[in-house]
Amino acid sequence: MSKTITIDGKIIPFEDGQTIMDAAMAAGVYIPHLCHQPEFTPHGSCKLCTVNVNGRNCSACTFPALEGQDILNETEELIEDRKKITQMLFVEGNHFCPSCEKTGNCQLQAVAYHLNMLDNHFPLFYPDREVDASHAEVMIDHNRCIFCTLCVRASHEKDGKDVFAISGRGIHKHLIVNAKSGLLKDTDIDASDQAVHICPTGALLVKRTGYQVPIGERIYDHKQIDQVALAASGSRPVAALPPSMAVGTENIKHGE
């Protein structure tokens, strides 16, 4: 008989070595997350996947699943906390969805829709951040970096390059590249590197490709982030949302 945990009262099987996130996703239970990608070492930095395990809050992406855990995921309090975290991510950078080329394909935007985030709540910081367009093919827009370290991990673990790192602490935290000049053009990055394509926001981009995917064909035009994430993880299919819940764009079908 397999071991189980419960999430919001639902019995979920798990195997030794799985995190709560792994077990939940495999069972078709979505826990919001930004810094987590199943193929990379968990980092636990964005805190969006915070769940309550036997009365104590912890990150689902780093916390191992253990027999007897009673986990709360979709509580009003946790959803509100996640919304606040997302709002803080928005105000800390410069995220202008209306003109951003990542719009419709952006996990930060999609998770904000999922959490029903309707405003920033907190005052915008308007930080003065640079665009590094020095490389011929790849661009960093630091305005949109949320320090998830996915590019750091992808470059190290998959590309074997160590192009990226996070430097500084607290509000001075920032993404740096492995070059004395501090410029992307002096690193060994290549447009085909996994690190370039892993960014959940529009901070790392392949140049001159923006807006090529028409509205209606972008990742989150017709599916919410939970549907997309669960489908990608290979878990069992989830029921489609009613059309009124569709996010990101208008329905392209005529006569709506």
Added chain:
Amino acid sequence: MYEHLETAENRDSLKRVVVDPVSRVEGHGKVTLLLDADNKVQQARLHIVEFRGFERFIQGRPYWELPVLVQRLCGICPVSHHLAAAKAIDQLVGIDPENLPVSADKLRRLLHFGQVLQSHALHFFHLSSPDLLFGFESDISKRSVIAVLAEYPDIGVQGVKLRKYGQEVIRMVSGKRIHGTGAIAGGMNKSLTKAERDYLLEDIDQMIAWSAASVALIKKVHCSNLPFYDEFATLRTNYLGLTKPDGALELYHGGIRAKNEHGETIIDHIDYCKYNDYIHEEVRSWTYMKFPYLLSLGQENGWYRVGPLARVNNCDYIDTPLAEAARVEFKAHSGEAMVHSTLAFHWTRLIEVLHCAESIKTLLNDPDIMGSDLVAQGEKRYEGIGVIEAPRGTLFHHYQVDENDIVTKANLIVSTTSNNMAMNESVRQVAAEYLSGRELTEPLLNNLEVAIRAYDPCLSCATHAVGKMPLQLELVDAEGKVIDKLIKHSDGQIERDNA
């Protein structure tokens, strides 16, 4: 002409009347009048009081963002900014208009016809028809599209549906009714599916019929109020716009043509990439909007009007039959080479609505709009200029980029900017001829707004003179006495005036 009313002497002794905000226009503007003891108008100005500054904050952004970023200038004519920027960035990837894939060119034209149709319909039916149907000095409760829908339901509903159709064209081509994507450097990101094409074809004949009816309506309104409609706020000016190589009306791409008040050609078939050799802009301290003029005629005489009146005046013919017949009738009514009536902007706007509806039908029946060859690419360039006939007139987008694809310089000459001098002159004229010496009432002041509204100004599009704008800063004490004054001149020099 009433240039002397731009700045009055003894301003402190005059009574101030303000129309703020000017309503039923896009953006925020106000009119100020200074009156003497006999209520005679001594000064009349249209001030554009908002400031946008797009020219500055698109610097530092990658060029492929431009069509999507700059269209946020406006919610009424975003497609025009989208396409002007797209034409400019086509050049940055080495594609001139003649090298754009045929399908992309036709899809962009379809998108633009949808845009002009919806913007013109919005302006005529929603914003201006209350003035034209109920009278300029009618009761304020009647001066809205709601009253039009109540008293002239057929006209009101046709207007709403015409606009909706234009927006559906935009949605099918660019994904959204407002602020879609669509145009990318060197082409388009999608073509129309057969289902989308068929959906738009369903209603196009009805749209053509309603457009033709709206031309008949404005002709009736205009001609039954002669000579008032030919004289109200009317200016004998130069006109500027794009035309096709054969002189036909053109909205998407052509050479610059300017004619003077007698219909004589000033410039013709000018490559718009050389616009800087022909058009300059002047700044003044009391408004955020610049004043463009034709260099060859100088600041004083070189100003011109743009928009539907300029286009219909300037072109030799229109290449769709119903609109061409309407143009011939329109020109015949005045008996002059050029029609100068400011209220004739409305008539010409509706002739263009008809032209757009006819052109949309032609394009929808063209299989190229469902083609798959959508993007072309050439050799990188560092400067791009895109010019288009937006609903409100000729729109210039000019960008420079560096070797990293980042925008380093931008200049936008927005349609409404070109009509700035004319709108001010029309305001001064109405103030002098209809308001001066009379006890001012709210309905009477609407005459000023009717004059401005005829130009269909988009005030929020048109205010970008950052860094060049002369400004005056006054510190006033509790008694209203000026205790300090800083003046920034247009060359950037700052002077303190303690006099």
